[in-house]
Amino acid sequence: MLKVHQFPCLSDNYGFLLHDTDSGETACIDTPDAEEYLKQAEAQGWKITQIWNTHWHPDHAGGNEAIKAATGCTIVAPQEVDRIHQPDRVVAHGDTVKLGEHEAHIIDVSGHTNGHIAYHLPDAAMAFVGDSVFALGCGRMFEGKPEQFWASIERVKALPADTTLYCAHEYTQANAKFALHADPDNEALQAYAREIDEKRSRGEPTVPTILSRELETNPFLRADDPSLAAKWGGSAPHETFAALRAGKDSF
Numbered sequence: 001m002l003k004v005h006q007f008p009c010l011s012d013n014y015g016f017l018l019h020d021t022d023s024g025e026t027a028c029i030d031t032p033d034a035e036e037y038l039k040q041a042e043a044q045g046w047k048i049t050q051i052w053n054t055h056w057h058p059d060h061a062g063g064n065e066a067i068k069a070a071t072g073c074t075i076v077a078p079q080e081v082d083r084i085h086q087p088d089r090v091v092a093h094g095d096t097v098k099l100g101e102h103e104a105h106i107i108d109v110s111g112h113t114n115g116h117i118a119y120h121l122p123d124a125a126m127a128f129v130g131d132s133v134f135a136l137g138c139g140r141m142f143e144g145k146p147e148q149f150w151a152s153i154e155r156v157k158a159l160p161a162d163t164t165l166y167c168a169h170e171y172t173q174a175n176a177k178f179a180l181h182a183d184p185d186n187e188a189l190q191a192y193a194r195e196i197d198e199k200r201s202r203g204e205p206t207v208p209t210i211l212s213r214e215l216e217t218n219p220f221l222r223a224d225d226p227s228l229a230a231k232w233g234g235s236a237p238h239e240t241f242a243a244l245r246a247g248k249d250s251f
Contacts, residue, residue, distance in 0.1 A: 001020070001021045001022065002018060002020055002021075002099070002124045004016055004166065005017040005019065005040060005044055005046075006205070006207070007036065007040050008170070008205075009032050009037075010033055012169050012171065013032040013168055013169055014166075014168055014169065014205070014207055015028075015029075015032060015033065015036060015040065016028075016029035016030070016128060016166055017029075017040060017048075018052075018099060018128075020102055022100050023099070023100030024046075024047065024100075025047075025050065026046040026047060026050070026099075027048075027049070027050040027052050028051045028063075029054070029128045029166065030051075030052070030054055030060040030130065030168060031051055031053070031061060031063030031064050031067055032059045032060060032062060032063060032168075033062075033063055034062075034064075034065075034066035034067045035063075037063060038066075038070055038071075048067060048070075048071045048073050049071070049074065050075075050076060050097075050099065051064055051067060051068070051073055051075045051076065051077075052076050052097065052104070052119055052128070053075070053076065053077040053078065054078070054116060054129070054131070054132075055078060055113045055117070055130055055131065056080040056115065057131070060131070061077070061083075061085065065085045068085070068086070074088045075087045075089070076088070077089075077090060077091070078090070078116065078117040079115045080114075080115035091106045091117065092106060092108070092117070093106055093108035094106065097119070102121055102123060103121070103122075104119040104120060104121045105120045105121075106118075106120075107119075107120055107127075107155050108152060108155065109129060109130070109153075109155060110143075110144055110149070110152055111138075111143075111144035111148050111149025111152045111153075112130075112131045112138075112139030112141065112142055112144065112149070113142060113144070114143045116131070116152070117130075120163070122160075125160065125162050125163050125164060126163065126166065127156070127159060127163050127164070127166065128166045129166065130167070133153065133165060133167060133214070133218075133221070134171050134175055135165075135167060135172040135175065135196075135206050135207060135209040135218075136172055136175035136179045136189075136192070136193075136218050136219075137175035137178070137179070137218065137220060138153065138221075140245075140249065141242075141245050146238045146241055149238075149245075150223065150237055150238035151238075153221060156211070156221070157211075157215065157221055159211055160211070161212040161215065162211070163210070163211045164209075165209050165211055165214065166207065166208045167208070167209070169207075170205060170206065170207060172200075172206035172207070173196055173197065173206070176192070176193040176196050176197075177193075178219075178247070178248045178251045179193070180193055181247075181251065182231070182232070182248075183217075183222070183231075186216075188213075188217050189217040192217050220241060220244055220245070223238070223241035223244060224237035224240070228240055232247065
């Protein structure tokens with residue numbers, strides 16, 4: 001059995017500890033705040049044995065060195081090794097990693113950064129997607145190109161619709177405002193936005209999300225929808241995606 005312990009850290013990040021009850025292994029999904037990760041693992045009574053990095057940004061890999069020093073864990077990282085502290089194993093699209101007997105498939109979701117990866121655990125119907133996809137949003141296109149990022153989005157869209165997506169930031173309320181601007185007639189989105197406002201008014205997280213809901217409401221996942229192409233332009237989905245991303249950047 002796999003357990004996910006989610007907790008806030010830094011200003012708007014979420015930390016995730018993934019624990020296999022059978023083997024006793026625990027993986028940090030990214031390491032934005034080493035001290036908080038170590039504290040949370042101790043409170044759960046879990047020993048950190050692995051780190052699974054999604055990309056190189058310091059609010060995702062900045063705690064590697066301290067957690068490794070404290071626990072001796074194994075660091076698994078994407079092919080951005082010049083900017084990630086001493087990974088023990090470098091992985092790319094199509095590779096697999098294991099936590100106990102549970103297997104995670106590595107998916108290329110580059111675009112936010114050029115080496116960004118996600119970890120999909122099909123037997124648990126969950127994926128840790130870092131900053132590639134957010135609830136009602138996606139990461140800024142810091143390093144990638146629209147064609148590349150849209151191809152990454154399509155890989156996420158192709159996962160089973162019941163997949164739980166663990167994204168790394170509490171950005172959903174702001175994302176919802178742009179999504180309503182981008183796609184104002186979407187009734188499912190309108191209902192989702194109301195629910196998000198209610199959750200945040202109670203101080204509740206809006207992460208994780210479910211892929212099926214994002215497919216209905218997230219404009220970045222719907223860049224291949226003719227209605228969005230008509231509103232935002234583009235003769236191909238990646239062009240509509242690029243227009244949406246530029247719109248969000250200046251919103």
